[in-house]
Amino acid sequence: MTEFAYRDGVLCAEDVPLPRIADAVGTPFYCYSEARLAARYLSFANAFRGQPALICFALKANSNLAVVHALARLGAGADVVSEGELRQALAAGVPPERIVFSGVGKTEAEIEHALGAGILQINVESTAEIADVARVAARMGTRAPVALRINPDVAADTHAKIATGKSENKFGIDLDHAREAYGFAAGLRALDVQGLAMHIGSQILSLDPFRVAFGKLALLAADLKAAGLPVKRLDLGGGLGIAYDGEQPPEPAGYAALVAETLGALGCEIVLEPGRYLVGEAGLLITRVVRLKDGITHRFAIVDAAMNDLARPALYGAYHRITPVKEPRPSAPLAPVEVVGPVCETADTFARDRKLPPLEAGDLLAIHQAGAYGAVMASTYNARLLVPEVMVKDGRFAVIRPRPSYDDLLGRDRLPDWEAERDAARRVREA
Numbered sequence: 001m002t003e004f005a006y007r008d009g010v011l012c013a014e015d016v017p018l019p020r021i022a023d024a025v026g027t028p029f030y031c032y033s034e035a036r037l038a039a040r041y042l043s044f045a046n047a048f049r050g051q052p053a054l055i056c057f058a059l060k061a062n063s064n065l066a067v068v069h070a071l072a073r074l075g076a077g078a079d080v081v082s083e084g085e086l087r088q089a090l091a092a093g094v095p096p097e098r099i100v101f102s103g104v105g106k107t108e109a110e111i112e113h114a115l116g117a118g119i120l121q122i123n124v125e126s127t128a129e130i131a132d133v134a135r136v137a138a139r140m141g142t143r144a145p146v147a148l149r150i151n152p153d154v155a156a157d158t159h160a161k162i163a164t165g166k167s168e169n170k171f172g173i174d175l176d177h178a179r180e181a182y183g184f185a186a187g188l189r190a191l192d193v194q195g196l197a198m199h200i201g202s203q204i205l206s207l208d209p210f211r212v213a214f215g216k217l218a219l220l221a222a223d224l225k226a227a228g229l230p231v232k233r234l235d236l237g238g239g240l241g242i243a244y245d246g247e248q249p250p251e252p253a254g255y256a257a258l259v260a261e262t263l264g265a266l267g268c269e270i271v272l273e274p275g276r277y278l279v280g281e282a283g284l285l286i287t288r289v290v291r292l293k294d295g296i297t298h299r300f301a302i303v304d305a306a307m308n309d310l311a312r313p314a315l316y317g318a319y320h321r322i323t324p325v326k327e328p329r330p331s332a333p334l335a336p337v338e339v340v341g342p343v344c345e346t347a348d349t350f351a352r353d354r355k356l357p358p359l360e361a362g363d364l365l366a367i368h369q370a371g372a373y374g375a376v377m378a379s380t381y382n383a384r385l386l387v388p389e390v391m392v393k394d395g396r397f398a399v400i401r402p403r404p405s406y407d408d409l410l411g412r413d414r415l416p417d418w419e420a421e422r423d424a425a426r427r428v429r430e431a
């Protein structure tokens, strides 16, 4: 990956030295490379050239307006899971007819908003949701385009917290009930049934689970067609993994060939919902070493980023590569260090026993593959400000989400009326 490389002894994002951005915006911050985003999108899109495929970027991976806009400009649609994400996709310039809406818990207000916006389809995940969408559409005097998300009961061989395609997971309609549910939906005048959807999980590193799931989907689609039901579109979800620690994930070309092999004969339109694949490698989290601390058993590098900024290590025990921004000498000795944040939780650990060259307070570190499920999962835990996000393009950079102020943070809360009244009464008494 040349977008994040050492030049003249310092790590750069495209042509911009990262210390220059750190000086301008402070640390920690997320930094995205537009060239990397584009390269990932184009490699995915090119793999599907020749298939009737729509690539709907899963905003849950990174919903920054500038990121979504950069992908939309290249032709990406959007997969959204809330009214907020739908609004973000539209604001970033994604045309409504390229937006699909997934998720098990859409409220009536969200369904109404999606139908009002004229999106491509709502992926419904239960018989109860089929009835709810039909009721909202009838009330609005419209027909709702829906696809039925099925649960193919396939183990995705990924972290349990991001596996979604087993029957015990909350997602999708069980295969056993899918035919009945499809017939029910197709019989409702307020619904315009488009086809089937699925998503078996995230960070999947082998094509095998996709092969099994697509095979089941193909059988179901063929059955439904044979029964005279319309199946125009198949939404295959996302899930293609990336290399965090030297893994060898499948390439889009192999994935696309599998789609053609297992589903091509059905002649359906295909929707894909990649998230992590498109943005994961396009982002770094840059953090500064606050101080070093030698414990009895471990040396700690305490950095100014924390689990509230990048939750994946604390949430999933996820591995992220960490490198110094100043290029170490090739002969620099490597020693194990715990890279930890300042939050008052032991889970606030980015890396354990990580072999790094000697560090000093003030050094910048880059946490790699942080473009997906990074900033979107951030919180203000420990009253920490959300970190800024920066986009780099060639030799320029732009702040695409500024750091909020402490006034912003404090201004979110309100005292209840009775406290304000009590304070006012006290002031009167004391006057």
Ligand code: PLP
Pocket: 058, 060, 061, 079, 102, 103, 199, 201, 202, 203, 237, 238, 239, 240, 273, 274, 275, 276, 277, 372
């Ligand atoms: N589609 C749906 C319905 C999802 O829940 C997810 C995330 O889990 C995605 C797409 C994106 O997955 P990934 O980022 O692994 O490509």
